[in-house]
Amino acid sequence: MQSPEKEKFRDSIGTINEEGKRAWIFPKKPSGKWYQYRKYVSYFLLAFLVAAPFVKINGNQFLMFNILERRFNIFSFPFWPQDFHLFVISMIIGVIFITLFTVAFGRIFCGWICPQTIFLEMVFRRIEFWIDGDRAKQIKLAKQEWHAEKIRKRLLKWSIFLIISFLISNVFLAYLIGGDKVIQYVVEGPAEHLSTLFPLGIFTAVFYFVFAWFREQVCIIACPYGRLQGVLLDNKSIVVAYDYKRGESENGRKKWRKGEDREALGHGDCIDCAQCVHVCPTGIDIRNGTQLECVNCTACIDECDTIMEKVGLEKGLIRYASEDEIEKKEPFKLTARMKGYIAVLIILTGVLTGMLFLRNDVEARVLRLPGQLFEHKENNIISNVFTFKLVNKTSKEIDDVSFKLRTYKGNIKLVSTQEDFIVPAQGLAEGTMFIEINKSDLNGDKNKLMIEVYSGDKLIETTTVNFLGPRSYN
Numbered sequence: 001m002q003s004p005e006k007e008k009f010r011d012s013i014g015t016i017n018e019e020g021k022r023a024w025i026f027p028k029k030p031s032g033k034w035y036q037y038r039k040y041v042s043y044f045l046l047a048f049l050v051a052a053p054f055v056k057i058n059g060n061q062f063l064m065f066n067i068l069e070r071r072f073n074i075f076s077f078p079f080w081p082q083d084f085h086l087f088v089i090s091m092i093i094g095v096i097f098i099t100l101f102t103v104a105f106g107r108i109f110c111g112w113i114c115p116q117t118i119f120l121e122m123v124f125r126r127i128e129f130w131i132d133g134d135r136a137k138q139i140k141l142a143k144q145e146w147h148a149e150k151i152r153k154r155l156l157k158w159s160i161f162l163i164i165s166f167l168i169s170n171v172f173l174a175y176l177i178g179g180d181k182v183i184q185y186v187v188e189g190p191a192e193h194l195s196t197l198f199p200l201g202i203f204t205a206v207f208y209f210v211f212a213w214f215r216e217q218v219c220i221i222a223c224p225y226g227r228l229q230g231v232l233l234d235n236k237s238i239v240v241a242y243d244y245k246r247g248e249s250e251n252g253r254k255k256w257r258k259g260e261d262r263e264a265l266g267h268g269d270c271i272d273c274a275q276c277v278h279v280c281p282t283g284i285d286i287r288n289g290t291q292l293e294c295v296n297c298t299a300c301i302d303e304c305d306t307i308m309e310k311v312g313l314e315k316g317l318i319r320y321a322s323e324d325e326i327e328k329k330e331p332f333k334l335t336a337r338m339k340g341y342i343a344v345l346i347i348l349t350g351v352l353t354g355m356l357f358l359r360n361d362v363e364a365r366v367l368r369l370p371g372q373l374f375e376h377k378e379n380n381i382i383s384n385v386f387t388f389k390l391v392n393k394t395s396k397e398i399d400d401v402s403f404k405l406r407t408y409k410g411n412i413k414l415v416s417t418q419e420d421f422i423v424p425a426q427g428l429a430e431g432t433m434f435i436e437i438n439k440s441d442l443n444g445d446k447n448k449l450m451i452e453v454y455s456g457d458k459l460i461e462t463t464t465v466n467f468l469g470p471r472s473y474n
């Protein structure tokens with residue numbers, strides 16, 4: 001445990017200065033083994049993120065979150081409002097998976113997978129390095145007067161940021177309303193779809209604000225997942241950590257002096273070069289310990305490794321490690337908490353898989369018309385009126401659809417709908433039907449009927465309804 005004085009850094013965040021104003025971060029351009037790995041992962045994820053709303057499997061968009069129509073596709077599995085329970089289970093699985101990952105590997109999700117980090121560090125920041133140069137040049141440019149070079153660089157950078165924000169907005173829209181629709185709107189031209197242009201403009205403005213100005217504040221201030229860190233992490237979680245035992249030794253860190261015997265002087269391996277601080281995109285000093293600002297981006301690992309190599313010391317002064325590994329040299333092992341999360345995850349995944357396999361492609365709902373009881377017609381016929389709704393969750397049209405009664409003899413008459421109709425792909429068919437049964441065939445005033453739904457000769461769904469008759473029918 002550090003002294004209160006040393007813990008003082010926790011009273012403020014790295015991106016706000018003592019006057020409470022925004023302290024702009026000018027991180028050094030990262031380089032090294034981990035950064036290279038992260039680049040590869042980012043390229044894959046960027047391609048995935050952009051392609052997912054436009055790729056289809058079995059005619060279903062790979063990922064879609066159509067909140068307005070309450071239709072969701074996850075890995076091409078369509079979820080309708082009727083499947084809300086499945087959607088909720090999928091979301092719970094996602095949350096537990098991320099929780100388990102956080103307990104075991106800290107904020108690895110933030111540094112490697114989160115779209116905010118990927119877009120900021122791998123797209124916008126790299127454009128900034130390309131136009132403004134590395135850290136020192138950026139600081140110099142920020143201090144400069146608004147002369148021609150600064151105006152040119154700023155205009156170029158902001159224009160590119162705006163274009164990319166607009167492109168991201170289009171992809172975002174494709175997740176919301178469907179990739180096909182976005183392509184259709186683009187082909188037909190914006191003039192035809194002015195009502196869509198407005199939300200697109202708002203999305204663009206939000207993305208531009210986030211990536212051009214708000215930046216790392218999203219991870220530090222706005223993101224609820226970052227806040228959860230304090231609850232989820234423990235001494236066994238693997239995080240980006242500074243090996244303070246090695247770095248500080250008995251007499252603390254000290255600047256590098258050639259030929260000096262640091263071991264004999266009791267100084268640690270940290271040569272206090274501050275490169276790990278300069279490279280950090282959230283402006284923290286990892287040597288202070290695990291902090292909520294750290295997004296586990298690994299930039300400080302690479303930077304410190306480069307320094308260690310230069311001065312001939314062993315790499316890994318900053319590395320992926322748990323507190324217990326640094327303090328007690330304990331290797332990583334699964335804790336009871338992690339085992340608990342894994343067990344819950346396996347159970348929920350099993351439940352979801354079972355439910356997905358048992359789920360029908362067609363869902364039928366037949367409901368009594370509100371306020372209607374029954375009608376006693378000629379020849380002792382009792383008639384009840386119902387509304388029906390058939391949801392087709394597949395990407396293929398279902399044709400030749402008809403209803404039959406299973407448990408009772410009787411007739412089903414559809415109102416204003418053909419006897420064999422069509423349910424469009426990913427759509428629904430609804431209407432009204434009369435069911436007529438001879439009074440002598442009924443078993444009281446309440447009769448449970450099973451209705452079968454056919455496509456041609458193929459039974460595709462069954463549902464039950466209550467059929468009302470007279471209380472006494474003898």
Ligand code: SF4
Nearest residue numbers: 270271273274276304
């Ligand atoms: S980069 Fe490494 S050596 Fe330099 S200050 Fe950071 S921890 Fe110490």
Ligand code: SF4
Nearest residue numbers: 280294295297298300
């Ligand atoms: S402390 Fe290191 S890992 Fe954490 S955000 Fe800063 S550079 Fe990235």
